[in-house]
Amino acid sequence: MERKKYSHQQQAEADKSSRLNRRQFLKIGSAGAVIGAMEMVNAPAKLAADAANEAIQKDVVENHDRFPVKISSDYKPFPQKNTVFSQAVGGTHKTLGPLARTFERYECDDSKPGFTRIDWALHHSTWSIEHSATPGSKFGTPNVGWYGWKQKTKKERESFLDLDYVYDEKYQFKSKKEAADSIKRAARLFGAELVGITHRNKKWDYSEHYNPMTHEEISWDKFPFEPKSVIVLAVEMDYESIATAPSYTLEGAIGEGYSTMAVVAYQLSIFLKCLGYKAVAAGNDLGLSVPYAIQAGLGEGGRNGLLITYKYGPRVRLCKIYTELDFVEYDKPITFGAWSFCERCQRCADACPANAISKDLKPSMAPTHDNPEKWFNNPGVDKWYLDAKKCFEYWCKANNSCGTCIASCPYNKPDFWHHRMIDKFNAILPGPVHSFMREMDIVFGYGNTFDEKAVKKFWASNGRKYLGF
Ligand code: SF4
Ligand code: SF4
Structure with missing residues (x-):
């Protein structure tokens, strides 16, 4: 299906509203620092995941x-x-x-x-x-x-x-x-x-x-x-x-x-x-x-x-x-x-x-x-x-x-x-990074639809455990 083409003005407005500001840049820095630190000390995966999630969430979620x-x-x-x-x-x-x-x-x-x-x-x-x-x-x-x-x-x-x-x-x-x-x-x-x-x-x-x-x-x-x-x-x-x-x-x-x-x-x-x-x-x-x-x-x-x-x-x-x-x-x-x-x-x-x-x-x-x-x-x-x-x-x-x-x-x-x-x-x-990330999501195989392989995966018994031992 064709994606809609935007007018020059629409695109320019979107790009303008999308420019990174200093605050946003600092946000990335702090989230990244926590993740990096966790990697360096080789923290257990769950701990690292929780810390990363928390750091990212604190920086990204805004209350109104x-x-x-x-x-x-x-x-x-x-x-x-x-x-x-x-x-x-x-x-x-x-x-x-x-x-x-x-x-x-x-x-x-x-x-x-x-x-x-x-x-x-x-x-x-x-x-x-x-x-x-x-x-x-x-x-x-x-x-x-x-x-x-x-x-x-x-x-x-x-x-x-x-x-x-x-x-x-x-x-x-x-x-x-x-x-x-x-x-x-x-x-x-x-x-x-x-x-x-x-x-x-x-x-x-x-x-x-x-x-x-x-x-x-x-x-x-x-x-x-x-x-x-x-x-x-x-x-x-x-x-x-x-x-x-x-x-x-x-x-x-x-x-x-x-x-x-x-x-x-x-x-x-x-x-x-x-x-x-x-x-x-x-x-x-x-x-x-x-x-x-x-x-x-x-x-x-x-x-x-x-x-x-x-x-x-x-x-x-x-x-x-x-x-x-x-x-x-x-x-x-x-x-x-x-x-x-x-x-x-x-x-x-x-x-x-x-x-x-x-x-x-x-x-x-x-x-x-x-x-x-x-x-x-x-x-x-x-x-x-x-x-x-x-x-x-x-x-x-x-x-x-x-x-x-x-x-x-x-x-x-x-x-x-x-x-x-x-x-x-x-x-x-x-802004434009979103378009890039959208394409990367597709490249990594996420978000497929009408996918018979997904049905087979749903029903596959491979690796699943149903008994308690
Ligand atoms: S983020 Fe989700 S809801 Fe928003 S345009 Fe993409 S697919 Fe649609
Ligand atoms: S449920 Fe299906 S048909 Fe309805 S809006 Fe979502 S994708 Fe389109």
């Missing part, structure tokens, strides 16, 4: 007091009914409706790696918890199963085995920090990799909820309490499974991510309820997970429309807890250069089989794609707007969730310290 992306003053929240999933699964859109009914059809080919019966079994088994515990939540259906809104009192418990009720006395945390630390530690135990806590922001909430299964539009007045805080959780998706994108094997990581979301978010909502605070667990429902995650300090928004986290890139799934608890320490948004790297990288846009990802050099305040239907984009935020309709159409054609824009992203690599170092130097050395 305000949301780090421009929002227009007339930005308005978005009704959930306007999402592609709502229109397609709800059947209200004349082409997406019939197409949605063909998604997840039984279609296997045992001669095609990634689409065999075994791959199909992996796909279905990983989704099983999500489908049973929170049916329809992957389409954003609100108020279902473990993502239910009911706030039972102790008296309303169904039996002593029913643990989903709000304890009648509120636990008083000694400090906001104690509250945040307790929530984050519990979330890690339940299976979250990243946890951020922020204030509720109506900008990111759907202006009105929508149940695509029943076509019901639901107002926030029906919500059982006034949420004050939103806890955002990220669960990691399996690297080797994502590397098989697009395939049923890839769907294993996506389904596993969704099922883990349900477990982690539900358990954390019960933790808060046990402490006497009303709480509702959510997946894709209630509000937009990516801006909430940015606000909660979990990462930056990428060209591919996904959250780019420092540690896993876009290889995470996001879920949320809305709670009335507000005596809690909030996290600040962070940046680490991902947005600037996206300007030159564009690997996701080049790899996208649906041509749904913008190839504009710079983000914009409104969609620039050529799809005349733009009802599914909500303008007013400075970002790269995805043509979500094209993306969904491809999912239905390919019969899986694609994930090519995750697999191709240089930030998605496993957390080996030397990868982190290169990625972080990318953040410090902006």
Whole structure:
């Protein structure tokens, strides 16, 4: 696929904003010095990795007091009914409706790696918890199963085995920090990799909820309490499974991510309820997970429309807890250069089989794609707007969730310290260096998609140990 050519002025502006300044240069020096020192004393690999990661992270990650992306003053929240999933699964859109009914059809080919019966079994088994515990939540259906809104009192418990009720006395945390630390530690135990806590922001909430299964539009007045805080959780998706994108094997990581979301978010909502605070667990429902995650300090928004986290890139799934608890320490948004790297990288846009990802050099305040239907984009935020309709159409054609824009992203690599170092130097050395690093990533064989070898690698038993000896 052709990469977009930029105008002379666009290129000059990008180069100007990319010049190294003295501060950035010193950053490289300090990170490099720590790494060099560790090498010289031949420190054990794990220690060296941790020290290098810490040094790089300290230099590269910046905290912000305000949301780090421009929002227009007339930005308005978005009704959930306007999402592609709502229109397609709800059947209200004349082409997406019939197409949605063909998604997840039984279609296997045992001669095609990634689409065999075994791959199909992996796909279905990983989704099983999500489908049973929170049916329809992957389409954003609100108020279902473990993502239910009911706030039972102790008296309303169904039996002593029913643990989903709000304890009648509120636990008083000694400090906001104690509250945040307790929530984050519990979330890690339940299976979250990243946890951020922020204030509720109506900008990111759907202006009105929508149940695509029943076509019901639901107002926030029906919500059982006034949420004050939103806890955002990220669960990691399996690297080797994502590397098989697009395939049923890839769907294993996506389904596993969704099922883990349900477990982690539900358990954390019960933790808060046990402490006497009303709480509702959510997946894709209630509000937009990516801006909430940015606000909660979990990462930056990428060209591919996904959250780019420092540690896993876009290889995470996001879920949320809305709670009335507000005596809690909030996290600040962070940046680490991902947005600037996206300007030159564009690997996701080049790899996208649906041509749904913008190839504009710079983000914009409104969609620039050529799809005349733009009802599914909500303008007013400075970002790269995805043509979500094209993306969904491809999912239905390919019969899986694609994930090519995750697999191709240089930030998605496993957390080996030397990868982190290169990625972080990318953040410090902006501009033309990004283009070079993008090409090097390709040369080293990262980010391949439509790769049958990746499917074989996923299933290979070589070197793996399953028994405890
Ligand atoms: S999931 Fe696939 S089709 Fe959709 S934007 Fe990503 S790469 Fe493109
Ligand atoms: S692939 Fe490149 S352009 Fe796309 S989100 Fe990742 S870093 Fe950004």
